[in-house]
Amino acid sequence: MATDSDSGNTNAARALAPDSHRKASDQSIYEAIYEAVLTQRLPPGSRLPEVALSELFGVSRSIIRKALTRLASDHVIEQRPNQMAMVARPGVDETRQIFAARRLVEGEVMRLTAGTLNKTRLQELKRLVKEEKSAHQSGRDQDRVHCSMEVHRFLARHCPNQVLGQMMRELVLRTSIVIALYKSPGMSACFLGDDHARLAELISQGKGDQAAALAHRHLCALEELLDLNEADPAIDLARILRPEA
Amino acid sequence: MATDSDSGNTNAARALAPDSHRKASDQSIYEAIYEAVLTQRLPPGSRLPEVALSELFGVSRSIIRKALTRLASDHVIEQRPNQMAMVARPGVDETRQIFAARRLVEGEVMRLTAGTLNKTRLQELKRLVKEEKSAHQSGRDQDRVHCSMEVHRFLARHCPNQVLGQMMRELVLRTSIVIALYKSPGMSACFLGDDHARLAELISQGKGDQAAALAHRHLCALEELLDLNEADPAIDLARILRPEA
DNA sequence: CGAGCCCGAAATGTATACACCGTATGGCGA
DNA sequence: TCGCCATACGGTGTATACATTTCGGGCTCG
The missing domain is CATH 1.10.10.10 (Winged helix-like DNA-binding domain superfamily/Winged helix DNA-binding domain)
Known part of the structure; x- marks a missing residue:
């Protein structure tokens, strides 16, 4: 050592x-x-x-x-x-399965949640999105990640179906783990354009199917940004344990 | 008491x-x-x-x-x-949410699993279905419930996406609990016609969408058989004692 | 006679002691 | 000098002792 x-x-x-x-x-x-x-x-x-x-x-x-x-x-x-x-340090297979599962569950959560939020809740949601954007522009990465997670968790928490909501929260966490594991250097994790802002808009308008479709694309884009090609655990270990000067 | x-x-x-x-x-x-x-x-x-x-x-x-x-x-x-x-003794709301979540997850599991089982696995699956039918006809309720659960758990266990598979196993267990809680007297829990046999057939033929649709109908029929109208005593108390009389 | 209080049995909440296992260090021998 | 092995240390695995709380029986007082 x-x-x-x-x-x-x-x-x-x-x-x-x-x-x-x-x-x-x-x-x-x-x-x-x-x-x-x-x-x-x-x-x-x-x-x-x-x-x-x-x-x-x-x-x-x-x-x-x-x-x-x-x-x-x-x-x-x-x-x-x-x-x-x-x-946890999930492998590539499990990572892909987590994303697939989350696409399924989060899509349904969007469908169920759209149009069910009152004015207060919608304001809270849009405040989160705004804070995320602000943190992104300021370069406060820690805050940005926090707000980005909170956007998804907020929607999960207010889904009418709390069984699905709880599942989604668990998948959001596992997604965060695999992003930390496999993200390309310098990628803006989970800040893809204005996806979150548009998602909030669709949710507030009650357009469940469109929100679900957007979430699906959002997650596909996110998965695409990851380095999921290397299959050798040794390589993974080497990358994780790199001295990172 | x-x-x-x-x-x-x-x-x-x-x-x-x-x-x-x-x-x-x-x-x-x-x-x-x-x-x-x-x-x-x-x-x-x-x-x-x-x-x-x-x-x-x-x-x-x-x-x-x-x-x-x-x-x-x-x-x-x-x-x-x-x-x-x-x-656990879930309320009626949670029960409905469990069924809704399971319809979503189990449908996808069927889609993913169909056509992926080798000959040995298919034989094992069909043996389970046969044993369930046999137990049903013999009146061995304990064995029938066991086999019925195992049919679903078998499919979850062999789903290519084990994240979804694990979720489905948890939902199967919770479903079993609410069935025990809300089943009508004498109902043949989870033995609806030959649903399991037909499901196994569709899985073996690789007809994922049809299998998913059948599972969806299977779960809807199952939920319909439950007594989800009677309010819990605790819930009654809560409603009676709420401030806004 | 009934309602309220007290107390004791029994369960959980928490901390701690000890045994076992895995790892890293350092010495020894080829 | 390199490699192997013994030993010490730090960690978890398990059991147990003690504190705290809950629920019930039974007594007493109104």
Whole structure:
């Protein structure tokens, strides 16, 4: 071990707890890690030692283990026996399947949600889109990613069918993970033209089928931007663990 | 509370461990409860005390808690603070959403799976359908439910898109729960004509769209057979006690 | 006689101790 | 000098002890 700064160190602290979270519940810990992975502050492969987390959050390992078990259930982290948990690192096949599943589910969510949002909700949605655009133009990448995720999660959260909504939220998270894994250098992840703005417009106008079609194209375009050709795990590892000067 | 035979007692023992499962892993415990709920041996509302389960399986509560946490993540059980876990009892809204979600997902799974099964797999599928029919005619309800579930789970397991396949498995389980909850007395749950046999035929012929359409109709018919009109007592109370009388 | 209160059994919530496993370090030998 | 092996360390796996809460029975008071 030498000039690490690798993605496998135990630097989860900075990404998880900017200020002390003393006496956190398992739910808050779950959400903290969830949010950190969603916004790509915890990149795929990040290691999550139970003892470090327990000290970080000021609770015993029991609580940490419960949070980690739930995260593993959601495919956010991988837990192998007697090994430290790490943020999931899906392969190329699984990545394509995640996108296909999300196209199916998100399309239906758009169809169901279009025309059902009241004025307040629509304002909130458009505010998110505007904030995303602003963050993009300002170069605040962290904020942009956050807002971009929130646009999709907002629609999932307000879908009349919450079973589908929950599925979509899980797929959005897994999509965020694979984007962090396979994105080309410098690509503007999930900021494709004004897709989100147009999507919000179609949703507000109740044009469900058009919104679904747009979401479908949006996701196809996003998948196209990824580097999904290399099949060798060794190459993947090399790219992930690159010193990244 | 009087002539109970209620679904809330602690008789999980008989349904879970016919013979002693000494030193079971959390995975095997998870699967045991999962299977028992799937086949409706553990009806909705069944209570699952940690201490009883730990003695049953011969492990400490740590293992039990891990299994229960995973089951709660899958919406198989409900865990409320300081209360015993119980098999989930979804309301009518959630039930309709589960069916809608399953129609969407299972339709796509059929489309993707049709024409991809080799001869061995097709034989296995048709054997399941035959066993289900046999169990139905013999009146072995337990076996019939098991085979019926397995038909759907078999297709989910062999879907080329395993992300969707896993989603479908979860939805099949939740469907089983709501069927047990809302089925009319004496209805032949999920044995509608020869739907499964015809489905297997369409799958083997590679007719994905027709298989998807059949699955869609199959699920609609199934939902129609349920009693989804009667309001839950709790819901009644909530409506009565709401502020705006 | 009925309603309310108190208390105890039993369940879960949490922390901790100990055993086991995997990995990395450092020494030893060819 | 390079490669192999033993040992130490850090991590998770599991069990258990203790604190806290809930629910029920039974007593007492009005």
